[in-house]
Amino acid sequence: MRLTFPHMGTLFIPLKALFTGLGCDVVVPPPTSKRTLEIGVKHCPEFACLPLKISVGNLSEALDLGADTVIMAGGVGPCRFGFYGELQKEILLDMGYDFRMVVIDPPQGRARHILESFKSLFPAVTLSQALHAARLAWSKIVAIDRLESLANRSRALERERGAVSAALGRALEAVDAAETVEGVWQACEDGLAAIDSLVDADKAEYAAGSLVRVAVVGEIYVVLEPFANHCVERKLGELGVIVERPLSISHWLKLNVLLDFLNMSGGFRPGELARPYLGHTVGGHGRETVASAVKYGRQGYDGVIQVAPFTCMPEIVAESVLHRVSKDHGIASMSLVVDEQTGEAGVVTRLEAFVDMIRRRRLAYGAVSQRLTAKNAMCYYD
Amino acid sequence: MLTIGMPRALVHYDCGDVWVKFFETLGAAVAVSPETAKDIVDIGVSLSVEDACLPVKVYLGHAAYMAKRCDYLFVPRLVSLEQRTYMCPKFLGLPDMVRAALRDSVRLIDPTIDLSKSARAMTQAVVRAASFLSKDPARSLSVWRTCSRAAAVCSTEADGRRKAVDCEEAAGLRIGVLSHPYIIIDRVLSMGLVDRLREMGASAILPESVLQDAVEPHLAELGRHIFWTHEKRIYGAGMAMASDPSISGIIIVQAFGCGPGSMIYDLFTRKCRRRSAVPVLNLSIDEHTGEAGIVTRLEAFVDMLTRAERGCM
Ligand code: SF4
Ligand code: SF4
Numbered sequence: 001m002r003l004t005f006p007h008m009g010t011l012f013i014p015l016k017a018l019f020t021g022l023g024c025d026v027v028v029p030p031p032t033s034k035r036t037l038e039i040g041v042k043h044c045p046e047f048a049c050l051p052l053k054i055s056v057g058n059l060s061e062a063l064d065l066g067a068d069t070v071i072m073a074g075g076v077g078p079c080r081f082g083f084y085g086e087l088q089k090e091i092l093l094d095m096g097y098d099f100r101m102v103v104i105d106p107p108q109g110r111a112r113h114i115l116e117s118f119k120s121l122f123p124a125v126t127l128s129q130a131l132h133a134a135r136l137a138w139s140k141i142v143a144i145d146r147l148e149s150l151a152n153r154s155r156a157l158e159r160e161r162g163a164v165s166a167a168l169g170r171a172l173e174a175v176d177a178a179e180t181v182e183g184v185w186q187a188c189e190d191g192l193a194a195i196d197s198l199v200d201a202d203k204a205e206y207a208a209g210s211l212v213r214v215a216v217v218g219e220i221y222v223v224l225e226p227f228a229n230h231c232v233e234r235k236l237g238e239l240g241v242i243v244e245r246p247l248s249i250s251h252w253l254k255l256n257v258l259l260d261f262l263n264m265s266g267g268f269r270p271g272e273l274a275r276p277y278l279g280h281t282v283g284g285h286g287r288e289t290v291a292s293a294v295k296y297g298r299q300g301y302d303g304v305i306q307v308a309p310f311t312c313m314p315e316i317v318a319e320s321v322l323h324r325v326s327k328d329h330g331i332a333s334m335s336l337v338v339d340e341q342t343g344e345a346g347v348v349t350r351l352e353a354f355v356d357m358i359r360r361r362r363l364a365y366g367a368v369s370q371r372l373t374a375k376n377a378m379c380y381y382d
Numbered sequence: 383m384l385t386i387g388m389p390r391a392l393v394h395y396d397c398g399d400v401w402v403k404f405f406e407t408l409g410a411a412v413a414v415s416p417e418t419a420k421d422i423v424d425i426g427v428s429l430s431v432e433d434a435c436l437p438v439k440v441y442l443g444h445a446a447y448m449a450k451r452c453d454y455l456f457v458p459r460l461v462s463l464e465q466r467t468y469m470c471p472k473f474l475g476l477p478d479m480v481r482a483a484l485r486d487s488v489r490l491i492d493p494t495i496d497l498s499k500s501a502r503a504m505t506q507a508v509v510r511a512a513s514f515l516s517k518d519p520a521r522s523l524s525v526w527r528t529c530s531r532a533a534a535v536c537s538t539e540a541d542g543r544r545k546a547v548d549c550e551e552a553a554g555l556r557i558g559v560l561s562h563p564y565i566i567i568d569r570v571l572s573m574g575l576v577d578r579l580r581e582m583g584a585s586a587i588l589p590e591s592v593l594q595d596a597v598e599p600h601l602a603e604l605g606r607h608i609f610w611t612h613e614k615r616i617y618g619a620g621m622a623m624a625s626d627p628s629i630s631g632i633i634i635v636q637a638f639g640c641g642p643g644s645m646i647y648d649l650f651t652r653k654c655r656r657r658s659a660v661p662v663l664n665l666s667i668d669e670h671t672g673e674a675g676i677v678t679r680l681e682a683f684v685d686m687l688t689r690a691e692r693g694c695m
Contacts, residue, residue, distance in 0.1 A: 047636075047644035047666075077609030078468035083645045086606045090652050103606075278478045280459055280494065283471040310433055313641040317475030319431045321482040337433055 001025065004067035006055035007032050009224035010144050011249055013176045014137040019071075021133025022122045029062035032227040036061060041340050043091050050228055050309035050339055051221035052084055056091055063097045071121075074105035079283030079314050139181045143188035145248040147171050148233075150195050152245055155237025156211055157199045165234050167194045212358050215244045215296040217289045218307035219315050222338055223247045229307045229338060230347040236305075239355045244301070246292050247285065268295070276328075277321040286314030293322060297329025302358045304331055305351075310339035332358055384515070385411045386491065387452030389444030391418065392437055393460045393473055395563040397495075401456060403529040404508075408515045408522065413452055415444040418570040422447055427669050429483040435637040436668050437564050438472050440571060442483045449488040454514070455480070456491045458507075462498035467611050470642050555584035555687055558623035560616050560647070561635035563590065565667070572635055573673050575680070582684045587629065589619035596622040613646040620650045624658040631661045631687045633680075638668035661687065 003024045005015055012028050019026045030036070032054055039060050040053030059070055070092075075082025085103035092099065104117055118130065151168040158164045171191025178184040214236055222228040224247065233243050246268075270291035271281075278290045293304045306322060308315030319335045326333040334354045336347065386405050388394060394414070402412045415422070418440055426443025448455055457477045462468045472479070477492035491514075493507035505523060512522035557579060565571045566588060576586045597618030601608065608614040623629045632654070636643040651662060663683045665676060 045644045045648035047639050047641070048648070049641070049644075076466065078471050078474065080641055080645055082609060083606070086604075087645055087649055090649060094652055277482070278475060279492075280461065280474050280478075282475045283468075286471065286475070311639040311641055311644065313471035316431060316434050316438075317472060317479060320434070320475070320479040324482055335431075 001069050002027050002067045003069045003071055004029060004059065004062035005071050006058040007225070008051075008221055009226065009249075010148075010172060011224070013144060013172065014140040014249070016176070017140050018133050018137035021136055022118070022125050022130060024122070027062050027065050027067035029058040030065070032058060032225070037227075037340055043095055047311050048087075049080060049219075049312050051219075051225075052080070052087065053340065054225070054228060055084065056088055059088060059092060060095060060097070063092065063099055067099070069100045069102060071102045071104065074103040076105070077283065079312075081284065136179075136181055136184070139184040140175055140178075141250045141253070143175045143184050143191075144172065145250045146188060147175070147191050147195070148248070149245070150192055152233050152237060152243040154195050154199050155234065156240045156242050157201070157203050159198060159200045161238060163198045164195055164237070167191065167198060170194070210362075211240065211242050212303070212355060212362070213242045213244065213301045214303040214305060214355075214358075215246065215292060215301055216305050216307060217246060217292040218285070218305075218318075218336075219289075219309055219312050220247050220252060220285050222307050222309050224249070228309070229336070230342065230344050232305065232307060232336065232347070232351065235348060235351050236355070239351060241355055244296065246295075247288070277324050278317065282314045282317045284312065284314030286318040289315060289318040290321060290325060293325040293331060293333060294329060297325060297331035301331055302362070303354065304333050305354070306333065306335045308335060308337050310337050332361070383409070383411050384454065385413055385452045387448030387455045387488075388412060388414045389441055389448055389455070389457070390415045391441040391444045391568070392564045393441075393458055393469075393476065395567055396460060396463075396469075397458065400530050400533040401458070401511075403533070404512075404526055405456070405515070407525045407529060408512055410515055413448065415448045418444070418568050420570070423570065423669060433639060435472070435639050435641075436571065437562070437637050438479070439669065440568070441476070442480065445480045446484060449484050452488070454491050455488045456511075458511075459492055459494040461494060461496035463495070463611055465498055466607060467609050467614060468498065469611055472641075555630050555684065555691065556587055556628055557584050557684070557687070558620065558629050558632040559586045559588055559635065560620045560623075560632060560650070561588075562612050562616075562637075562643075563588075565635055565637060571637075571667060573667070573671075573676050575633070575635060578677065578680060579684070582681065584684055584687075586633075587623065589616050592619035592622050608646065610642045610646070613642045617646050617650050621653065624654045624660050629660060630691055631663065631683065633663045633665065633683070635665050635667065638666045638671075640666075661690075 001024055003019050004027045007029055016026050016028055036057035037054055038057070040055070040057035044053045044056050070088070072085040072088065074085055085101060089101040102121060147168055151164050155164045168191070171187060171194065174187035174191065175184055178187050216223060216233060216236070223245065226234070233245060236243050270288045273291035273294040274287045278287055281287050289306055296304055306315065306319060308319065322333045322335065325331070332354070334350070336350065388398060388402065390398070398414070402414065405412050422443040423440055424443070425446045426439040426441065429442045429446060430439040445455060445457065457480050459477050460469050460473045468474070477490055481490065491511050493511040495507045496503050508526045509519040509522055516522050559566060559575065561572065566576065569577070579586045597615065600621035601614060601618045604617070608617055620632065623632055634647050636647055647664070651664070654660065654662060661683070663679065665679065
């Protein structure tokens with residue numbers, strides 16, 4: 001069995017570790033490129049969301065490299081993700097590929113179900129092997145999240161443009177190469193130290209807390225996939241912005257898969273935070289987007305950027321109410337809707353304009369924390 | 383007397399009639415917005431985020447129209463009508479989108495209707511929706527039962543059969559039209575497609591008029607459960623039409639950027655192509671769609687079907 005799966009940012013690192021540990025031959029699709037997207041656009045329905053198009057391109061490229069089994073997460077709706085597997089299968093069949101498609105449905109809160117579905121897939125694997133593989137994959141997930149999160153907070157302070165991103169890239173490679181949990185932690189610590197060493201800790205602005213802070217939220221795929229979001233985190237960082245990105249692979253697993261039996265919501269209650277603006281889940285991460293905007297607004301962040309694929313239903317609902325959060329909590333908001341036509345230059349222009357606007361606003365009204373006390377300043381946001 | 387306003391769009395076509403009866407029986411005046419017109423579309427477009435689909439924009443237009451003409455606006459949050467099956471996420475966030483677009487200028491009645499886990503959730507929705515009209519939940523419920531029973535008789539199976547009989551007898555070319563009820567019944571959204579077909583001597587067969595017995599096998603055959611109510615019906619009915627020799631062609635009418643539609647119409651087109659030679663025309667509509675272009679394509683399609691039909695005979 002030669003196994004493959006679509007890309008989503010750095011997700012291939014833990015997935016590769018997991019499936020290799022389960023005794024599979026893993027074919028990681030070539031890094032997502034323009035060509036990948038072109039394949040997807042050519043064969044997917046026009047109004048499909050961008051993640052579907054890119055994933056079909058990934059899978060096609062991996063099947064070309066000799067993969068024979070596709071593994072995909074399932075879902076129960078109401079967002080389109082739950083139907084991805086079915087459509088990917090039909091599209092790839094029509095493209096002439098011969099392969100097996102395995103869709104792993106969400107366990108509905110039960111660890112046993114995940115274990116069972118994995119067991120039927122990998123009958124030869126012992127429990128201890130499986131646990132070992134899962135531990136290694138999990139350590140990689142945690143390491144990646146820590147590294148990316150530190151990089152997002154450090155780019156604004158780097159002494160040399162691009163140094164943090166380069167160090168992050170090297171650290172991720174080391175995490176990918178590590179074969180033991182200890183090796184992963186070592187690579188992680190080394191990477192964190194390397195990123196730290198690039199930061200100009202004396203930067204006066206830093207001490208004064210005057211750097212612009214922005215949270216990047218939205219649909220999980222385009223948030224985690226730099227190819228789809230045109231490296232929005234890096235671009236913001238290099239514009240001198242401290243970036244916070246609540247969505248990550250570990251966050252997603254905690255919220256969707258492990259939550260029920262480990263009770264690990266970490267105090268983030270999207271339902272409560274979003275309620276005044278959005279009274280129900282809307283599939284995908286629509287409600288989390290709104291809840292995060294509230295959360296970061298309360299914490300005094302300057303802005304929130306919603307990244308969403310064109311036609312994404314949950315994010316369209318979120319986008320429709322975001323301006324109210326923005327107004328109530330004094331946090332500037334911007335929606336970056338991406339599809340195959342989105343150009344790099346357009347994204348750069350919009351990000352620059354957004355950050356400029358925040359800076360001007362800061363000059364005129366002070367930081368958000370000060371502004372919040374002066375209620376009447378709020379009309380500015382209308 | 384209190385006036386309850388109802389936007390004639392989107393969710394109204396799924397459950398509007400029952401609620402009109404219900405509120406009227408409880409003693410409220412109910413006003414439903416008029417049929418979609420250009421000004422309603424324009425208001426809706428101006429109130430929506432750009433990438434919303436046209437049916438949602440039109441809904442907001444109707445809501446804005448009614449907001450000035452009622453005490454309460456009825457915007458149900460229709461989550462699910464049956465187990466494991468949901469409406470489009472935009473239905474799930476509809477009351478919130480209306481509030482945001484209208485800036486709280488009107489009070490909403492927005493019961494959550496979620497029958498995905500249990501049908502009893504309806505009770506709660508009914509009692510809550512009626513709470514400002516009647517302090518007596520038992521009465522609300524009994525009124526609801528009467529109304530919904532009456533509605534059930536005329537809408538579901540019986541109606542389906544009646545429509546099916548109508549369709550059997552329909553003269554001329556029989557063309558399947560796959561679309562959402564709120565698009566096809568709305569003459570502006572669908573650009574009068576059904577009437578136009580009739581003028582061209584063809585009759586439109588809608589997904590609702592295909593009997594459940596004909597739909598089921600196609601859904602069962604598909605390995606995966608379709609978890610959207612309308613799309614489930616559309617897919618099953620479409621496949622049934624594709625294997626019905628009396629149907630000469632199929633027209634898909636989808637909103638530009640429709641999420642569930644993008645998946646299901648594509649799946650349908652692929653499966654249909656593998657099994658049957660029935661021609662399929664795919665139309666998409668948004669606020670920029672020119673009527674002329676649609677009409678030209680429609681005429682060409684019907685012409686082709688007519689010629690094919692004659693050729694066979
Ligand atoms: S969340 Fe949006 S982009 Fe992602 S699968 Fe669902 S509809 Fe598509
Ligand atoms: S099903 Fe399609 S047309 Fe209907 S509301 Fe959802 S996206 Fe719009």
